[in-house]
Amino acid sequence: MLSLTRKTEYALIAVCHLAHVGQKVVSAREIAEQHGMPLPLLMNVLKKLNRTGHVRSIRGARGGYVLAVSPEEFTLDALIEAVEGPVHLVRCTNADINGRKCTLANPCPIRKSVRKVHELLRELLNRITVADFAYVEPEAAQSSAKAVAQ
Amino acid sequence: MLSLTRKTEYALIAVCHLAHVGQKVVSAREIAEQHGMPLPLLMNVLKKLNRTGHVRSIRGARGGYVLAVSPEEFTLDALIEAVEGPVHLVRCTNADINGRKCTLANPCPIRKSVRKVHELLRELLNRITVADFAYVEPEAAQSSAKAVAQ
DNA sequence: TGAATATAGCATCGGACCGGTACGATTTCA
DNA sequence: TGAAATCGTACCGGTCCGATGCTATATTCA
Numbered sequence: 123m124l125s126l127t128r129k130t131e132y133a134l135i136a137v138c139h140l141a142h143v144g145q146k147v148v149s150a151r152e153i154a155e156q157h158g159m160p161l162p163l164l165m166n167v168l169k170k171l172n173r174t175g176h177v178r179s180i181r182g183a184r185g186g187y188v189l190a191v192s193p194e195e196f197t198l199d200a201l202i203e204a205v206e207g208p209v210h211l212v213r214c215t216n217a218d219i220n221g222r223k224c225t226l227a228n229p230c231p232i233r234k235s236v237r238k239v240h241e242l243l244r245e246l247l248n249r250i251t252v253a254d255f256a257y258v259e260p261e262a263a264q265s266s267a268k269a270v271a272q
Numbered sequence: 273m274l275s276l277t278r279k280t281e282y283a284l285i286a287v288c289h290l291a292h293v294g295q296k297v298v299s300a301r302e303i304a305e306q307h308g309m310p311l312p313l314l315m316n317v318l319k320k321l322n323r324t325g326h327v328r329s330i331r332g333a334r335g336g337y338v339l340a341v342s343p344e345e346f347t348l349d350a351l352i353e354a355v356e357g358p359v360h361l362v363r364c365t366n367a368d369i370n371g372r373k374c375t376l377a378n379p380c381p382i383r384k385s386v387r388k389v390h391e392l393l394r395e396l397l398n399r400i401t402v403a404d405f406a407y408v409e410p411e412a413a414q415s416s417a418k419a420v421a422q
Numbered sequence: 423t424g425a426a427t428a429t430a431g432c433a434t435c436g437g438a439c440c441g442g443t444a445c446g447a448t449t450t451c452a
Numbered sequence: 453t454g455a456a457a458t459c460g461t462a463c464c465g466g467t468c469c470g471a472t473g474c475t476a477t478a479t480t481c482a
Contacts, residue, residue: 124393125359125360134382166470180479182479182480202274206273231289232405242400243274243396300458310441313443333449334452
Protein backbone atom coordinates (compact mmCIF):
# COMPACT_ATOMS: atom_id res chain seq x y z
CA MET A 123 0.00 0.00 0.00
CA LEU A 124 2.73 2.41 -0.89
CA SER A 125 0.35 4.96 -2.33
CA LEU A 126 -1.22 8.33 -1.69
CA THR A 127 -4.88 8.50 -0.79
CA ARG A 128 -7.42 10.26 -2.90
CA LYS A 129 -7.66 12.96 -0.27
CA THR A 130 -4.04 13.82 -0.91
CA GLU A 131 -4.71 14.00 -4.62
CA TYR A 132 -7.56 16.41 -4.07
CA ALA A 133 -5.51 18.46 -1.64
CA LEU A 134 -2.63 18.64 -4.06
CA ILE A 135 -4.79 19.81 -6.93
CA ALA A 136 -6.62 22.33 -4.78
CA VAL A 137 -3.45 23.77 -3.32
CA CYS A 138 -1.92 24.00 -6.77
CA HIS A 139 -5.01 25.83 -7.94
CA LEU A 140 -4.74 28.27 -5.05
CA ALA A 141 -1.05 28.76 -5.70
CA HIS A 142 -1.81 29.51 -9.30
CA VAL A 143 -4.37 32.24 -8.68
CA GLY A 144 -2.19 34.01 -6.12
CA GLN A 145 -4.07 35.87 -3.43
CA LYS A 146 -7.47 35.77 -5.11
CA VAL A 147 -10.18 34.16 -3.00
CA VAL A 148 -11.53 31.02 -4.65
CA SER A 149 -14.51 29.04 -3.39
CA ALA A 150 -14.37 25.29 -2.98
CA ARG A 151 -17.17 24.98 -5.50
CA GLU A 152 -15.17 26.77 -8.13
CA ILE A 153 -12.15 24.52 -7.63
CA ALA A 154 -14.26 21.39 -7.60
CA GLU A 155 -16.10 22.26 -10.78
CA GLN A 156 -12.98 23.25 -12.62
CA HIS A 157 -11.26 19.91 -11.96
CA GLY A 158 -14.24 17.58 -11.83
CA MET A 159 -13.81 16.74 -8.15
CA PRO A 160 -16.68 15.90 -5.78
CA LEU A 161 -17.38 19.09 -3.86
CA PRO A 162 -18.03 17.61 -0.39
CA LEU A 163 -14.81 15.65 -0.50
CA LEU A 164 -12.83 18.68 -1.51
CA MET A 165 -14.41 20.67 1.29
CA ASN A 166 -13.41 18.04 3.82
CA VAL A 167 -9.85 18.29 2.63
CA LEU A 168 -9.83 22.07 2.64
CA LYS A 169 -11.19 22.11 6.17
CA LYS A 170 -8.26 20.03 7.31
CA LEU A 171 -5.79 22.25 5.51
CA ASN A 172 -7.44 25.22 7.16
CA ARG A 173 -7.10 23.67 10.59
CA THR A 174 -3.39 23.09 10.01
CA GLY A 175 -2.98 26.66 8.85
CA HIS A 176 -1.92 25.86 5.31
CA VAL A 177 -4.88 27.64 3.76
CA ARG A 178 -6.95 30.51 5.10
CA SER A 179 -10.72 30.35 4.88
CA ILE A 180 -13.05 33.28 4.32
CA ARG A 181 -16.64 32.52 5.23
CA GLY A 182 -19.84 33.91 3.87
CA ALA A 183 -20.93 34.99 0.43
CA ARG A 184 -17.97 35.68 -1.87
CA GLY A 185 -15.95 33.64 0.58
CA GLY A 186 -13.51 30.88 -0.21
CA TYR A 187 -9.94 29.89 0.38
CA VAL A 188 -6.53 31.46 0.02
CA LEU A 189 -3.16 29.77 0.29
CA ALA A 190 -1.65 30.74 3.64
CA VAL A 191 1.90 29.53 3.05
CA SER A 192 4.31 29.99 0.20
CA PRO A 193 4.26 27.14 -2.33
CA GLU A 194 8.03 26.84 -2.08
CA GLU A 195 7.84 26.14 1.65
CA PHE A 196 4.83 23.84 1.51
CA THR A 197 6.35 20.38 1.32
CA LEU A 198 4.62 17.24 0.18
CA ASP A 199 5.40 15.74 3.56
CA ALA A 200 3.52 18.52 5.32
CA LEU A 201 0.59 18.20 2.96
CA ILE A 202 0.29 14.47 3.48
CA GLU A 203 0.54 14.84 7.21
CA ALA A 204 -2.12 17.54 7.20
CA VAL A 205 -4.57 15.44 5.21
CA GLU A 206 -3.79 11.86 6.16
CA GLY A 207 -1.93 12.17 9.40
CA PRO A 208 1.73 11.36 9.99
CA VAL A 209 3.49 8.99 7.63
CA HIS A 210 4.52 5.63 9.04
CA LEU A 211 6.41 3.27 6.82
CA VAL A 212 5.71 0.45 9.26
CA ARG A 213 3.68 0.40 12.44
CA CYS A 214 6.61 -0.05 14.73
CA THR A 215 8.58 3.00 13.61
CA ASN A 216 6.76 4.79 16.36
CA ALA A 217 5.27 2.15 18.58
CA ASP A 218 4.03 4.74 21.04
CA ILE A 219 1.73 6.31 18.45
CA ASN A 220 -1.08 3.81 18.42
CA GLY A 221 -0.19 2.07 21.62
CA ARG A 222 0.06 -1.30 19.95
CA LYS A 223 3.54 -2.57 20.42
CA CYS A 224 5.37 -4.56 17.81
CA THR A 225 4.67 -8.19 18.66
CA LEU A 226 7.68 -9.56 16.84
CA ALA A 227 10.38 -11.26 18.80
CA ASN A 228 12.94 -8.82 20.03
CA PRO A 229 15.28 -7.76 18.78
CA CYS A 230 13.46 -7.27 15.49
CA PRO A 231 16.19 -7.77 12.92
CA ILE A 232 15.03 -5.13 10.47
CA ARG A 233 13.99 -2.34 12.78
CA LYS A 234 17.05 -0.22 12.35
CA SER A 235 17.18 -0.57 8.60
CA VAL A 236 13.49 0.12 8.23
CA ARG A 237 13.90 3.25 10.24
CA LYS A 238 16.67 4.31 7.92
CA VAL A 239 14.49 3.75 4.87
CA HIS A 240 11.72 5.64 6.60
CA GLU A 241 14.01 8.62 6.98
CA LEU A 242 15.01 8.45 3.34
CA LEU A 243 11.35 8.52 2.35
CA ARG A 244 10.69 11.49 4.59
CA GLU A 245 13.68 13.27 3.10
CA LEU A 246 12.30 12.68 -0.36
CA LEU A 247 8.90 14.02 0.61
CA ASN A 248 10.47 17.05 2.23
CA ARG A 249 12.46 17.88 -0.87
CA ILE A 250 9.28 18.08 -2.92
CA THR A 251 7.16 21.20 -2.53
CA VAL A 252 3.86 22.41 -3.85
CA ALA A 253 5.79 24.73 -6.13
CA ASP A 254 7.11 21.66 -7.94
CA PHE A 255 3.57 20.71 -8.83
CA ALA A 256 3.30 23.86 -10.87
CA TYR A 257 -0.10 24.43 -12.35
CA VAL A 258 1.04 23.94 -15.90
CA GLU A 259 0.49 21.07 -18.21
CA PRO A 260 1.59 21.28 -21.85
CA GLU A 261 5.37 21.59 -22.15
CA ALA A 262 6.40 24.11 -19.53
CA ALA A 263 6.43 21.42 -16.86
CA GLN A 264 10.15 21.05 -17.35
CA SER A 265 11.24 23.71 -14.90
CA SER A 266 9.13 22.12 -12.19
CA ALA A 267 10.33 18.68 -13.14
CA LYS A 268 13.86 19.86 -12.76
CA ALA A 269 13.16 21.07 -9.24
CA VAL A 270 11.58 17.78 -8.34
CA ALA A 271 14.40 15.78 -9.81
CA GLN A 272 17.02 17.67 -7.85
CA MET B 273 -1.41 5.47 3.43
CA LEU B 274 2.21 5.80 2.57
CA SER B 275 3.20 2.65 4.40
CA LEU B 276 4.29 -0.91 3.89
CA THR B 277 1.87 -3.71 4.65
CA ARG B 278 2.55 -6.27 7.29
CA LYS B 279 3.09 -8.81 4.55
CA THR B 280 6.07 -6.83 3.37
CA GLU B 281 7.44 -6.72 6.89
CA TYR B 282 7.20 -10.48 7.19
CA ALA B 283 8.74 -10.95 3.77
CA LEU B 284 11.61 -8.67 4.61
CA ILE B 285 12.40 -10.43 7.85
CA ALA B 286 12.14 -13.85 6.26
CA VAL B 287 14.33 -12.95 3.33
CA CYS B 288 16.90 -11.43 5.66
CA HIS B 289 16.86 -14.61 7.67
CA LEU B 290 17.44 -16.68 4.53
CA ALA B 291 20.20 -14.36 3.41
CA HIS B 292 21.85 -14.74 6.78
CA VAL B 293 21.96 -18.52 6.81
CA GLY B 294 23.32 -18.74 3.28
CA GLN B 295 22.35 -21.85 1.36
CA LYS B 296 21.03 -23.79 4.33
CA VAL B 297 17.44 -24.91 3.95
CA VAL B 298 15.20 -23.36 6.59
CA SER B 299 11.57 -24.25 7.17
CA ALA B 300 8.89 -21.60 7.45
CA ARG B 301 8.13 -22.80 10.96
CA GLU B 302 11.68 -22.23 12.06
CA ILE B 303 11.67 -18.66 10.75
CA ALA B 304 8.28 -17.91 12.25
CA GLU B 305 9.18 -19.22 15.68
CA GLN B 306 12.47 -17.43 15.76
CA HIS B 307 10.89 -14.03 15.09
CA GLY B 308 7.50 -14.46 16.69
CA MET B 309 5.58 -14.25 13.44
CA PRO B 310 2.29 -16.08 12.76
CA LEU B 311 3.27 -19.12 10.74
CA PRO B 312 0.38 -19.19 8.24
CA LEU B 313 0.94 -15.56 7.35
CA LEU B 314 4.61 -16.13 6.79
CA MET B 315 3.84 -19.14 4.60
CA ASN B 316 1.49 -17.08 2.46
CA VAL B 317 4.26 -14.58 1.93
CA LEU B 318 6.86 -17.22 1.16
CA LYS B 319 4.56 -18.81 -1.37
CA LYS B 320 4.34 -15.54 -3.23
CA LEU B 321 8.09 -15.11 -3.15
CA ASN B 322 8.43 -18.64 -4.47
CA ARG B 323 6.08 -17.95 -7.35
CA THR B 324 8.11 -14.89 -8.33
CA GLY B 325 11.30 -16.91 -8.15
CA HIS B 326 12.93 -14.97 -5.34
CA VAL B 327 13.06 -17.96 -3.03
CA ARG B 328 13.23 -21.64 -3.87
CA SER B 329 11.00 -24.05 -2.00
CA ILE B 330 11.95 -27.61 -1.09
CA ARG B 331 8.98 -29.79 -0.25
CA GLY B 332 8.67 -32.73 2.04
CA ALA B 333 10.28 -33.59 5.32
CA ARG B 334 13.47 -31.59 5.98
CA GLY B 335 12.15 -29.20 3.37
CA GLY B 336 12.02 -25.43 3.58
CA TYR B 337 13.14 -22.38 1.71
CA VAL B 338 16.36 -21.07 0.24
CA LEU B 339 17.03 -17.63 -1.13
CA ALA B 340 17.14 -17.91 -4.92
CA VAL B 341 18.63 -14.52 -5.73
CA SER B 342 21.59 -12.67 -4.34
CA PRO B 343 20.70 -10.23 -1.56
CA GLU B 344 22.57 -7.47 -3.36
CA GLU B 345 20.36 -7.81 -6.42
CA PHE B 346 17.09 -8.24 -4.56
CA THR B 347 15.70 -4.72 -4.37
CA LEU B 348 13.03 -3.49 -2.01
CA ASP B 349 10.99 -2.54 -5.04
CA ALA B 350 11.03 -6.10 -6.30
CA LEU B 351 10.13 -7.46 -2.90
CA ILE B 352 7.16 -5.13 -2.51
CA GLU B 353 5.95 -5.92 -5.99
CA ALA B 354 6.26 -9.63 -5.32
CA VAL B 355 4.24 -9.47 -2.12
CA GLU B 356 1.80 -6.62 -2.59
CA GLY B 357 1.69 -6.15 -6.32
CA PRO B 358 3.02 -3.18 -8.27
CA VAL B 359 3.47 0.13 -6.49
CA HIS B 360 1.15 2.92 -7.55
CA LEU B 361 1.61 6.30 -5.97
CA VAL B 362 -1.78 7.35 -7.26
CA ARG B 363 -4.40 5.42 -9.15
CA CYS B 364 -3.96 7.30 -12.37
CA THR B 365 -0.24 6.71 -12.80
CA ASN B 366 -1.25 3.70 -14.80
CA ALA B 367 -4.90 4.11 -15.60
CA ASP B 368 -4.90 0.98 -17.71
CA ILE B 369 -3.97 -1.22 -14.78
CA ASN B 370 -7.27 -1.44 -13.00
CA GLY B 371 -9.42 -0.22 -15.83
CA ARG B 372 -10.85 2.63 -13.84
CA LYS B 373 -9.90 5.80 -15.56
CA CYS B 374 -9.11 8.99 -13.70
CA THR B 375 -12.38 10.88 -13.51
CA LEU B 376 -10.79 14.26 -12.97
CA ALA B 377 -11.26 16.92 -15.56
CA ASN B 378 -8.60 16.72 -18.20
CA PRO B 379 -5.97 17.82 -18.35
CA CYS B 380 -5.29 16.86 -14.74
CA PRO B 381 -2.91 19.58 -13.57
CA ILE B 382 -0.72 17.41 -11.40
CA ARG B 383 -0.42 14.30 -13.51
CA LYS B 384 3.02 14.99 -14.88
CA SER B 385 4.48 16.03 -11.55
CA VAL B 386 2.96 13.09 -9.75
CA ARG B 387 4.46 10.76 -12.27
CA LYS B 388 7.82 12.37 -11.63
CA VAL B 389 7.48 11.85 -7.90
CA HIS B 390 6.41 8.30 -8.56
CA GLU B 391 9.64 7.70 -10.46
CA LEU B 392 11.68 9.20 -7.65
CA LEU B 393 10.03 6.84 -5.20
CA ARG B 394 10.72 3.87 -7.43
CA GLU B 395 14.33 4.93 -7.76
CA LEU B 396 14.62 5.07 -4.00
CA LEU B 397 13.12 1.61 -3.63
CA ASN B 398 15.42 0.26 -6.31
CA ARG B 399 18.51 1.62 -4.60
CA ILE B 400 17.66 -0.31 -1.46
CA THR B 401 18.40 -4.03 -1.48
CA VAL B 402 17.88 -6.91 0.88
CA ALA B 403 21.59 -6.80 1.60
CA ASP B 404 21.04 -3.40 3.21
CA PHE B 405 18.69 -5.01 5.71
CA ALA B 406 21.53 -7.08 7.01
CA TYR B 407 20.59 -9.50 9.71
CA VAL B 408 22.50 -7.75 12.43
CA GLU B 409 21.23 -5.65 15.23
CA PRO B 410 23.56 -4.40 17.92
CA GLU B 411 26.14 -1.99 16.51
CA ALA B 412 27.31 -3.58 13.31
CA ALA B 413 24.33 -2.11 11.46
CA GLN B 414 26.50 0.76 10.32
CA SER B 415 27.92 -0.85 7.23
CA SER B 416 24.44 -1.65 6.02
CA ALA B 417 23.16 1.77 7.00
CA LYS B 418 25.88 3.28 4.90
CA ALA B 419 24.77 1.34 1.89
CA VAL B 420 21.19 2.43 2.41
CA ALA B 421 22.13 6.05 2.83
CA GLN B 422 24.11 6.09 -0.36
C1' DT C 423 -33.65 43.02 8.24
C1' DG C 424 -33.89 38.92 5.48
C1' DA C 425 -32.28 35.90 1.90
C1' DA C 426 -28.48 33.83 -0.32
C1' DT C 427 -23.86 32.13 -0.15
C1' DA C 428 -20.14 29.57 1.77
C1' DT C 429 -17.43 27.40 5.36
C1' DA C 430 -17.29 24.50 10.10
C1' DG C 431 -18.21 20.52 12.50
C1' DC C 432 -19.99 16.15 13.35
C1' DA C 433 -22.11 11.90 12.48
C1' DT C 434 -23.05 8.13 9.47
C1' DC C 435 -22.86 4.59 5.87
C1' DG C 436 -20.94 1.38 2.33
C1' DG C 437 -17.13 -0.94 0.32
C1' DA C 438 -12.47 -2.33 -0.42
C1' DC C 439 -8.57 -4.45 1.36
C1' DC C 440 -5.42 -6.05 4.82
C1' DG C 441 -4.68 -9.34 8.52
C1' DG C 442 -5.61 -13.68 10.00
C1' DT C 443 -7.55 -18.56 9.84
C1' DA C 444 -8.84 -23.13 8.08
C1' DC C 445 -8.76 -27.14 5.28
C1' DG C 446 -7.36 -30.36 1.96
C1' DA C 447 -3.93 -31.82 -1.61
C1' DT C 448 0.75 -32.82 -2.85
C1' DT C 449 5.42 -34.10 -2.23
C1' DT C 450 9.44 -35.98 0.15
C1' DC C 451 11.95 -38.58 3.50
C1' DA C 452 12.50 -41.99 7.22
C1' DT D 453 3.34 -46.57 4.97
C1' DG D 454 3.27 -42.64 7.88
C1' DA D 455 5.08 -38.32 9.30
C1' DA D 456 6.62 -33.81 7.97
C1' DA D 457 6.41 -29.93 5.29
C1' DT D 458 4.96 -27.10 1.43
C1' DC D 459 1.10 -25.72 -2.00
C1' DG D 460 -3.35 -23.91 -3.22
C1' DT D 461 -7.62 -22.01 -2.34
C1' DA D 462 -11.28 -20.30 0.07
C1' DC D 463 -13.19 -17.77 3.87
C1' DC D 464 -14.09 -14.37 7.70
C1' DG D 465 -13.61 -10.14 10.51
C1' DG D 466 -11.86 -5.50 11.36
C1' DT D 467 -10.14 -1.37 9.94
C1' DC D 468 -10.01 2.58 7.24
C1' DC D 469 -10.80 5.18 3.06
C1' DG D 470 -14.32 7.25 0.18
C1' DA D 471 -18.48 9.44 0.20
C1' DT D 472 -22.87 11.64 1.94
C1' DG D 473 -25.98 14.38 4.83
C1' DC D 474 -27.37 17.65 8.12
C1' DT D 475 -26.97 21.57 11.17
C1' DA D 476 -24.64 25.65 12.80
C1' DT D 477 -22.09 29.81 11.88
C1' DA D 478 -20.41 33.76 9.40
C1' DT D 479 -20.51 37.10 5.62
C1' DT D 480 -22.42 39.62 1.75
C1' DC D 481 -25.97 41.96 -0.64
C1' DA D 482 -30.58 43.60 -1.80
